Amino acid sequence: MDAKIKTKGQLINENDDLRQRVAELERLAIGNSSVQESLRKQQKEFQTIFDSVPIAIWYTDREGLIVRANQATALAFGLSVEDIVGKSLTELFPAREASKFIADLNEIINFEEPKIGVIEEYTLASGDKRLAQSDKIPYYGDTSDIIGMIVLTRDITEQEKTRDALYEGEEIFRLFMEHNPIYVFFKDENIRSVRLSRNYEKMLNMPMDQILGKTMDELFSSDLAKSMIEDDLRVLREEKLIEIEETFNGRHYTTTKFPILRTGKPPLLAGFTIDITKQKQYEKALKEGLERLRRLIGYIINVIGRAVELKDPYTSGHQKRVSNLARAIATEMSLSSEEIDCVRLAGSIHDLGKIAIPAELLSMPRKLTRVEFNLMKTHAQRGREILEGIEFPWPLADIIVQHHERLNGSGYPRRLKGNKILLQSRIIAIADVVEAIASHRPYRPALGIDIALAQIEKNKSVLYDPDASDACMRLFREKGFKL
Template structure:
């Protein structure tokens, strides 16, 4: 059997830590001034590089004089204290000569002697230093980052946030950390943010979203942090893109105005034709007495007026500056609206439109912006077919997308230009050579619009076949669709058998002839109609008489319609007031009028037949 002494020796010889047994040397005053190595194990030799035969029986000041003198810690005093008191100690020491860190434990088994066990912890110290440096870098980054950085746990609680969140959310950091998204953001926004967070955690995939908070726009990229292959945390960063959004809208609007300018000549030509028809028939009617001929001429005048009204409406819809507002629409109807704008221009250039439409569902889009894309592609196709030809438009459902293609057999785009079509301000070599007008922004803006709708757009141009632009727009349903403007006819009580009383109506419009015309028509229906040509006159009439319904123009000199509306409501709160105007205003403004208590909102021109029907339904409702 192995003797007890041999066991200890075997243990010491195989110990991975260095071990030395030493005797303290003191001076006449009892102060420790040196120590002598009595025994060391093999690991001591490996860790220090000092062979056993060179150190046993020798003093440390003989072996390592420079090391002992250069130490900040007085090792002789430390080891002397251990040898005198038998109280063990543990500390870390850096040795310059060896450029190494050691962790040292010293203890004593008898007075005047001590043992020290030490291990090389250089790599651990380097790792700790690197970790501290990394932590400091991270803290400085989170403190000064211009983008918003966040880390959340699997309970969607914020565990780390960049300092700029304090300014965004108006709270100090200690009130943000540990809070859930519900605690920090408005409920509607929080709901969508949590859904995105759960998607990241459950699916382990990166998600990119756009969000709006307090009138500013942000884009956020979220991604999972995997621990042992499972998403335990999520992290992400948010960038304020408000200025970029504003710039994009400015570019979109500028390009829209450029396109509108190109359409102006065609619109002017259209109006000259309409005026010729209206003026000619009006003049013709003066000289005849045949009632049938008069009616035919009057019908032609009415049709021309309606046609002109539609042209004006389309141009205003296209050219107005719109805030991003999506609505559920049929894309084929949007295409037809655009084709209506350029119909005359296409005909004048001998271009025939070939339609290939399949049944498609409605989808959620910004109508004005998508119109701009379609119009840009149609105008480009027209410019490519200088000798005329066919513009083929194909619309179909492809999986979760609606696919729209615009194909023309005109001049092709060379491959070098094809790859740069969607770069801002790029114009093809042929456009530059032929002096084709344009800003070079049309396709770049179109690309941005389609991308903002989470869609795709690309171009293909093949010699002998022509050029095809393909758009893919995702099918998105609007679960909370609400009509902006009231449709009184739809709200009318159809089964109401009650006879209309002789209602009192007031028409307020600074265009006197419009007021007179409305009065003639509504008088004929049995209503008692008064006409006021200004806001002041309207108020005077309202103080004298109670009206059941008032048609009120918005844009008037002096007192405008909104001011008049408020004063009439003070005089007669129950009077129904319908706004009407020839100006195309934003839908949200119209909605504001309704919220303020208006009974309805009409845009001029309105047909006399519709006016009669509208009036009846408003009064019945």
């Protein structure tokens, strides 16, 4: 009886042991709670990251049922996560796409190998088709067995469109460089050729791989290369477009060079060269043809002038002097060579219409009566009528009919005013008046050049063109011109 009774000391010891065991259990319980809280926190962080990544990630089981999906997957399919999870591949995709996913799933389960970088088309709930690049990897369970497949998908539809556009642009550019009849070139900041059109092979008589990377002094003769390099450096230095003409192997070229500016990088140089040999040949032939035409026209006009001279030798000498003075005035006014030639030729036949005037009237040794003068005035219109129908490069008929018109409208035959009178006619009008006053006439002696110039000066801007008048006076007063 006494043996079964525990002593106080034993009871105290057992109580201490029990207390320690309770404390240990409490510590274990608190530890499990912390672990669970940590696990919950990690799961929440994982889900946050899982839903935040821009790549669509979804899990399937071995039967092809979607067991997990992130927000990017929902966005890609145009559905909510809840509408995706729990559905099979055959419910989410058209039959052809679903069978492809199922085949990949079975392959991953059987061979335990991932499928990386798979390019495939998939269909959204809206029916729109998109292009994706997918990585498909095994989905392992707690026992390290494969329990399904994890799919990471990136939508590359826009990327592929951009790539296709770039490829198409590059292909178009390649074909352009292959078949373009114009020589096209690109050079780096060291003016080495980095890309050239195919026709440079024929120009330089060497294959492209021996041309690219070379500078101009390695491809062309020293003088031409020096000029090319100077032009290239000027384009890169001044960053502006230039146009030049060059000759190579007996052919003529025109080249346009310009900089291609790049942010944070040295500019490149680009340009194109056009073979203008045929154009130069045409220009030469045209120039020679025009020169022959001018000589022919000059011959015709000389013949016409002789016809006038046969009837009235005075008129012929007058026309020659007017022609010389009119040409000098046009030159002093800085007119073009074409305009100067026109003035010279028109001046040499400006009184052509006098061939229709009675000879006795032309050499009348007295002042003409009103009736006679009115008849004489018809020579301007008669001259026009004689030349009508003859196609000259210049409006000779109009110039001739207007050479007696005056700025204030007091001339004849149409009483034209100001700029309605051709400039060539205004010039010839001054030369005509100066020569007539300064030279001998059948009805009076010569009055001299000073009186002639005084008449022009007095009526400048009234009867006569002011610029032509000033030019005429400079010729005689400052430059020593003589009739």
